[in-house]
Amino acid sequence: MKALVAIKRVVDYNIQVRVKADGSDVDIDGVKMGVNPFDENAIEEAIRLKEKGIVTEIVAVTIGGAANQDILRHALAMGADRAMLVETQDTLHSLGVAKVLKAVVEREQPQLILLGKQAIDDDAGQTGQMLAALLKLPQATYASQITIEGNQATVVREIDGGTQTLAVSLPAVITADLRLNEPRYVKLPNLMMARKKPLENVPLETLNVSVTHNVQQLKVATPPARPAGIMVKDVNELLSKLRTHEGIIG
Amino acid sequence: MRTLIIAEHDGQHLNEQVARAVTAAQQWQQPVDVLIAAAQPDALAAQAAALQGVSSVLVASDAALQHPTAEHLADIIVPLAANYTVVLAAHSAFSKNVLPRVAALLDVNMLSDVLEIVNANTYVRGIYAGNVLATVQSSDAIQVLTVRGSKFAAAAAGATAEVKTITAPAAPEGSRWVAEAFNKSERPALTAAKVVVSGGRALGSADAFAQVIAPLADKLHAAIGASRAAVDAGYAPNDLQVGQTGVVVAPELYIAVGISGAIQHAYGMKDSKVVVAINQDPEAQIFKIADYGLVADLFEVVPQLTAAL
Numbered sequence A: 001m002k003a004l005v006a007i008k009r010v011v012d013y014n015i016q017v018r019v020k021a022d023g024s025d026v027d028i029d030g031v032k033m034g035v036n037p038f039d040e041n042a043i044e045e046a047i048r049l050k051e052k053g054i055v056t057e058i059v060a061v062t063i064g065g066a067a068n069q070d071i072l073r074h075a076l077a078m079g080a081d082r083a084m085l086v087e088t089q090d091t092l093h094s095l096g097v098a099k100v101l102k103a104v105v106e107r108e109q110p111q112l113i114l115l116g117k118q119a120i121d122d123d124a125g126q127t128g129q130m131l132a133a134l135l136k137l138p139q140a141t142y143a144s145q146i147t148i149e150g151n152q153a154t155v156v157r158e159i160d161g162g163t164q165t166l167a168v169s170l171p172a173v174i175t176a177d178l179r180l181n182e183p184r185y186v187k188l189p190n191l192m193m194a195r196k197k198p199l200e201n202v203p204l205e206t207l208n209v210s211v212t213h214n215v216q217q218l219k220v221a222t223p224p225a226r227p228a229g230i231m232v233k234d235v236n237e238l239l240s241k242l243r244t245h246e247g248i249i250g
Numbered sequence B: 001m002r003t004l005i006i007a008e009h010d011g012q013h014l015n016e017q018v019a020r021a022v023t024a025a026q027q028w029q030q031p032v033d034v035l036i037a038a039a040q041p042d043a044l045a046a047q048a049a050a051l052q053g054v055s056s057v058l059v060a061s062d063a064a065l066q067h068p069t070a071e072h073l074a075d076i077i078v079p080l081a082a083n084y085t086v087v088l089a090a091h092s093a094f095s096k097n098v099l100p101r102v103a104a105l106l107d108v109n110m111l112s113d114v115l116e117i118v119n120a121n122t123y124v125r126g127i128y129a130g131n132v133l134a135t136v137q138s139s140d141a142i143q144v145l146t147v148r149g150s151k152f153a154a155a156a157a158g159a160t161a162e163v164k165t166i167t168a169p170a171a172p173e174g175s176r177w178v179a180e181a182f183n184k185s186e187r188p189a190l191t192a193a194k195v196v197v198s199g200g201r202a203l204g205s206a207d208a209f210a211q212v213i214a215p216l217a218d219k220l221h222a223a224i225g226a227s228r229a230a231v232d233a234g235y236a237p238n239d240l241q242v243g244q245t246g247v248v249v250a251p252e253l254y255i256a257v258g259i260s261g262a263i264q265h266a267y268g269m270k271d272s273k274v275v276v277a278i279n280q281d282p283e284a285q286i287f288k289i290a291d292y293g294l295v296a297d298l299f300e301v302v303p304q305l306t307a308a309l
Helices: A037-051 A066-078 A094-108 A127-135 A188-194 A235-246 B017-028 B042-049 B070-083 B095-105 B206-220 B228-232 B298-308
Strands: A002-006 A009-011 A033-035 A057-064 A082-087 A112-116 A139-149 A152-159 A162-169 A172-176 A199-203 A215-221 B002-006 B032-038 B056-061 B084-090 B110-119 B122-127 B132-138 B143-147 B162-166 B175-182 B195-199 B223-226 B253-257 B274-279 B292-295
Touching: A002 A037, A002 A094, A009 A066, A033 A037, A033 A066, A037 A057, A037 A066, A037 A112, A037 A139, A037 A172, A057 A066, A057 A094, A066 A082, A066 A188, A066 A199, A082 A094, A094 A127, A094 B095, A112 A127, A127 A139, A127 A172, A127 B095, A139 A162, A139 B070, A139 B095, A152 A172, A162 A172, A235 B274, A235 B292, A235 B298, B002 B017, B002 B070, B002 B095, B017 B032, B017 B084, B017 B110, B017 B143, B032 B042, B032 B070, B042 B056, B042 B162, B070 B084, B070 B095, B070 B175, B084 B095, B095 B110, B095 B143, B110 B132, B195 B206, B206 B223, B206 B253, B206 B298, B223 B228, B274 B298
Parallel strands: A002 A057, A002 A112, A057 A082, A082 A199, A112 A172, A139 A172, B002 B032, B002 B084, B032 B056, B056 B162, B084 B143, B110 B143, B195 B223, B195 B253, B253 B274, B274 B292
Antiparallel strands: A009 A033, A139 A152, A152 A162, A162 B175, A215 B132, B110 B122, B122 B132
């Protein structure tokens, strides 16, 4: 079966982004970018399913400007077979992204649609569920284990307080949690070979998707810092502070 | 127009975050209805009807709602939405699974994990692991959002709202509940606990995690949390993870033991009233957000602290 993996280019998770002086947006000029970590889990899972002989072809897709080719090359180097960049300079929110991905799914007809459970830049965590809704397909979010037999995926999901297991018929949309797998490192020869794999540029206009811009970011700000704390020298001093200053331990 | 709250529950008890969502919903100054979708909804409906600020409780009952899927819940909620300008829930693994599906079916955007409701269509929410606060405005006709429960006080009980039964469509095919496994614990739930004791990678093993963290949590009647590093290393189950991709907590007292304090972890606990950090590394990031820091060997001082309580 064919697997489609939708990925996003985000600021590296180790970087603490800064707010622009005018508060209009975050300043990500020259900041290190990479594949959203959860999306990397999604790519890895598709590759493992291919190694098991369940998936036969992996298509990686992302949306944005030409700079996004680097994460598609990364996906190809990991083991995706081909890649598609839906080209636009527009900034899309989750619903717009889901509408574009719906058009891609209709074109590619994958049996398995994999995404990360959330992007670590906007922390919305909506795209997979929205895509499933628009395609009228089953969804299995926050997957920590995926087992595919025939036309059905059994997915262990991470929920508050434990796990839940769902059986969904394919095609379905599944979003990856961190503990689904450990993504492989990309070796240099694979990166070289990835350059020979097909990467198609598809202008957004050719997909006939209408996206609205009903959500506006008015401003961004740095949250107020917690007031500076104090260092205590031992347990007794800690307890006395908690009891006398905070009154929270009896 | 009206506001609809999607209530989370475990089949018997309303999640305590529902009462917080009720408070958040008052911001629109219009009647607030609560949807209970359950197999046996009567007791749940009574709990919701008792919350002050609730105008009416809508009850959808179906055997399949013993273990509802997002697909089934969305099919129940979407036909109701014509009567509502706001659909909201407290942010949780439950609501963030269901509400994006609802929003897409309504062809509207969704705002996740809203920290502050500025006005009827403008919100403050965290982006980049909470390192940046974004003020966003939605011009959609129906506002669909989840709110951070800890930012809103719980509505008090003592009222008696009207309870109305609505018809629930049958569960759609394609998605089927198979099993659930909850980590049993006598301790309070992480999101509701007044005290949280969290352990990090410095604990070094699952045994050490249990032997050092659990007794202190017992003494303080605290919930136990963990950093992602501790969860990834297998020291603690993943539902204890506090942070950007885990649970967000805001207890009165948060004790971070052997946690370095990466921004992803800070996201999950920096709204705690008092933060205590115990770490051997004086340069650890956690000390920058702690009210009280103790540079020490956790294996020495945590048992001391436990014994002194």
